Amino acid sequence: MQSFFDGRRFSRSFLCLILAVPLLFVATGQRIVPVAAWIAPVLLLRFVRQQPVARGSALVAVVATGVVSVTWADMVPFSGASFYAFTAGQGLLFALPYLADRFLASRLSGLWATLVFPAAAVTVEYAASFGPFGTWGSAAYTQQNLALLQLTSVTGIWGITFLLHWTASVGNAVWEEGIASPSVQWATGLWGSLVAATLLFGGARLAWTAPAQxxxxxxxxxxxxxxxxxxxxxxxxxxxxxxxxxxxxxxxxxxxxxxxxxxxxxxxxxxxxxxxxxxxxxxxxxxxxxxxxxxxxxxxxxxxxxxxxxxxxxxxxxxxxxxxxxxxxxxxxxxxxxxxxxxxxxxxxxxxxxxxxxxxxxxxxxxxxxxxxxxxxxxxxxxxxxxxxxxxxxxxxxxxxxxxxxxxxxxxxxxxxxxxxxxxxxxxxxxxxxxxxxxxxxxxxxxxxxxxxxTSTVYAALGDIFAWGSGLGLILLAGGAYVRSGRCRGASPAAS
Known part of the structure; x- marks a missing residue:
């Protein structure tokens, strides 16, 4: 009976991966459907969390590499081995936040567990921006809503990337624990408030600013x-x-x-x-x-x-x-x-x-x-x-x-x-x-x-402080996960 239920969970896990693939095709490349960039990470994160660490992360990297090799085929200004090396690199970068979440989120709880994935995504994107291709490939560029994009005047593109990936981890918290969980309610309420505040800020910025000359x-x-x-x-x-x-x-x-x-x-x-x-x-x-x-x-x-x-x-x-x-x-x-x-x-x-x-x-x-x-x-x-x-x-x-x-x-x-x-x-x-x-x-x-x-912007004044904060936050979350994991191992003999 146990193997039957494990088999069903295994099948549902791969169903999430299968459903995510067509969404990835319209969340990258030339033709973007903005909502796909919100939904695909929810499904992929669900898949990775139900798989062994190595297999889940590796399959996400392979899938991402395959999608990018198709959607970016005409977008990359070189071909041959260089093109495939580029797409493999993009696939690896895409998978790293999922790997970080798989290692750390299960060792944390509540709000802190939901922050691992978005913090890792911002950290990876920011580190990659110092490479020869700059910010090409950032998830933030999938979004077209002008009110939402006003967030970049405060956080740069990193705030958009954070919201997209935080949506995935909050969605998975609801999926796994149910909305009745107090910790999930807290995380969901904070996420919803931030999204609403972002859209209200963007709308107000657009409505109340008009050039005089x-x-x-x-x-x-x-x-x-x-x-x-x-x-x-x-x-x-x-x-x-x-x-x-x-x-x-x-x-x-x-x-x-x-x-x-x-x-x-x-x-x-x-x-x-x-x-x-x-x-x-x-x-x-x-x-x-x-x-x-x-x-x-x-x-x-x-x-x-x-x-x-x-x-x-x-x-x-x-x-x-x-x-x-x-x-x-x-x-x-x-x-x-x-x-x-x-x-x-x-x-x-x-x-x-x-x-x-x-x-x-x-x-x-x-x-x-x-x-x-x-x-x-x-x-x-x-x-x-x-x-x-x-x-x-x-x-x-x-x-x-x-x-x-x-x-x-x-x-x-x-x-x-x-x-x-x-x-x-x-x-x-x-x-x-x-x-x-x-x-x-x-x-x-x-x-x-x-x-x-x-007009003056917070981003111009403070620069990439949000990205640096995400990197620091990821380090602190990793430290917290390590400490908590050590406590759990230390408590196990006594509990037995």
Missing amino acids: TVPVATVVGQHDTRSFWAIRRQAQSRATVRDSAHAVQRDYLRRARRAARIGADLVTWPESAVPVPLEDTSAFLDRARTLAADHEVYLAMGVNVFPRSGSDRRLRNKVVWIGPDGTVRAEGLKTHLVPGEPGRAGTGTLPIVSAAGTWSSVVCFDLDFPSLIRQAGRKDVDLLVAPSNDWSAVAERHAHMARIRAIENGTALLRPTSNGLTLATGPWGRTHARANHFTTKEHVQMAHLPAEG
């Missing part, structure tokens, strides 16, 4: 992009041919920028590396850009790629050059975080600051995936962050959403001109003011009116 800004996107130019460069027979091609792109973008200035833009910008500039032609190009800015009294934030001659020991410079309405170069900033395998010279990690109609700054594309870098914008009271970018179709939606969250975290407006992706203009609270899809509108001049002033 706006600034007209424009993004220009032409038929040229980074990939098209570098294809020409590879096929060119001489440096002169390459320079002629680069000059044609420069003329095209300066012409579009002039058009945007004429229709009233105070700032004009364009995508990452959209304009190639041979090193020997840098001065001539800047002279033309300075003349345009002075003639039309407009700011330019130009995404350029300065490249040396083949065989030179000098490296590419992927950067944003700022020119003021008086025709002077105000600042420039190199891309700090290069995509793994991307050639070029990395920046120092200091954001350029431009005093204009407020405080303006810039980063380049992949930089937006590293919250610790972008937090400079919040600390320096940046009102508008310009982020020239270049994507591809598989990551277009996800990457634009990630960028929007950086704006909410730091209370800054965001202007993100993007080739092969989504051009986005958002306010400091994440509201979309303008949006254009490169794949449906390949050439455009897009105008937007963005708030002239940003």
